[in-house]
Amino acid sequence: MSEEKHLNFIEEIVEEDLESGKYKSIVTRFPPEPNGYLHMGHATSICLNFGLTKKFPGYTNLRFDDTNPVTEDTEYVDSIKEDIKWLGFEWQNEHYASDYFDELYEYAVKLINKGLAYVDDSTSEEIASLKGTPTEPGKNSKYRDRSIAENLDLFQRMKAGEFPDGSKTLRARIDMAHPNMLMRDPVLYRIKHAHHHRTGDKWCIYPMYDFAHGQSDSIEKVTHSICTLEFVPHRELYNWLIEKLEIYPSHQYEFARRNLTYTVMSKRKLLQLVNEKHVDGWDDPRMPTISGMRRRGYTPEAIRDFCDRVGIAKRENVSDVGLLEFCVREHLNKIALRRMVVFDPLKVIITNFAEETQWLEGEDNPEDENSGTRKIPFGKELYIEREDFMENPPKKYFRLFPGGMVRLKYAYIIRCDEVVKDDSGNVTEVHCTYIPESRSGHDTSGINVKGTLHWVEVKNAVTAEVRLYDRLFKVEDPSSEEGDFKEYINDNSLHTVATAFAEPALKNARINERYQFLRKGYFTLDNKDTYSRLVFNRTVSLKDSWKPGQATPLKG
């Protein structure tokens, strides 16, 4: 009884409808248009629609809203299906609005017969100018009062291909003075002699969104048709058509689309980024697309968790991408294999260590009792991170400095004895001694050090390319800034480390496996560019709460 259920407003509606007996079970649908790739905004909708029928009895369909053949393609159909599956959802039925073209045509004839639709010969410019404006009523088209017989004949001939593109439309006959502009005799059908990805050349007239979406919902007996806020004005037309057509009454509900800080979310803008080569493609790891996030190493669990935490409401919002990153870190912390990789090497010579390599053991994941261990080579010559050494450290510097001691993770405590520099004063090598009694797990030295560093043995190191991603934009909300959103692109959103040095266990890295490079962040193998070499994408950095002091950093 003490269970807390923070239902969002749509779940509340569903719960009421179920409790009142209006429905025994519900039907929802995810209705993408196959003209682009899915992004984080779609993920919200997917989680909502599919989540509803996980929480309540019923099922969810996948339906492609493919009513505009000139922009749509099977390539997108395939990617959309892959993305939904990857996110972890299964649809009950796979439908296409184009499957209903025959029924839709009959619906149109029915409307004509009721005197509720007419064929208009006006050009699109004429239709636009007679439409009025939000503050002024529109005017009737001179074709508005054609006889039913003439409309029937004309519409049939439109279908038969007798007229060229754009020469005629079928319009609903509602009210040109209606305060809702969508009710001012909306276009229902237009002529397009275009090849459709599924129906081929069968049709040369295609229904508009408003004459396909709601009707498809109705045909599929969708109970709760959920869409975003910009469709609110369409609801009146949605209901009008269902009423006049006397078909199954699906109901439309609207929620606010999800925006994320430091990115853009409209298909149009994402397409621009792709076309103008600001990114590497739809699946560039910096893109907020599902495929981009997948390539970057985000997990479906993390994305679903994010959608849950962020919730659903009706007000405009821009969610903090930091929360998404939090969800990603939280999941990855539990599953990622720990490995050591040095990005910017500084050579360390352990002067009192033997020539032979010693193989040490390291746990794969301290957060997971069931995870295994791997062997790590330790030797006389090591690499540490250049930024982990400072000749003149600030206060509270836990890392290595002359005379200072640190632990090398999984290995020994070392003390820095000597710094070797080149002619221009850059540090080229650090000479250290190790404390033999300080081996990890067998430490009897009694020495306590503050810092623990990651490292890689030179002799057995494997090389890898590492790609470090940052936010795609410099400002939180590029779309709301002055001027073009592309002016705010972050030029440093990708930093490539051409040659990083990794411990040998990473030779066997597998696509889809997640790694935590100790003290560096979470990484995964790139799913495209890894053929003969290792390429890692940084999924997200580790949280870093250390604020460097005022001392000057090591140069070089």
Next chain:
RNA sequence: UGAGCUAUGGUGUAACGGUAGCACUACAGAUUUUGGUUCUGUCUGUCUAGGUUCGAAUCCUAGUAGCUCAACCA
């Protein structure tokens, strides 16, 4: 100058006439062989003005602000 939608900390979201809560962020501390993780604590909020009520974030009225609508796109 029409119609519609929305206003709760920095962000997102609860509270359904009865103690404004949760999460992220930020900050402080504890623990730590990752300056990670974990744990503890702190800061910050009901758009404005009236009204109804014993009591209002919630209901009413009027403002204000933001968003949407004039594609043969979805």
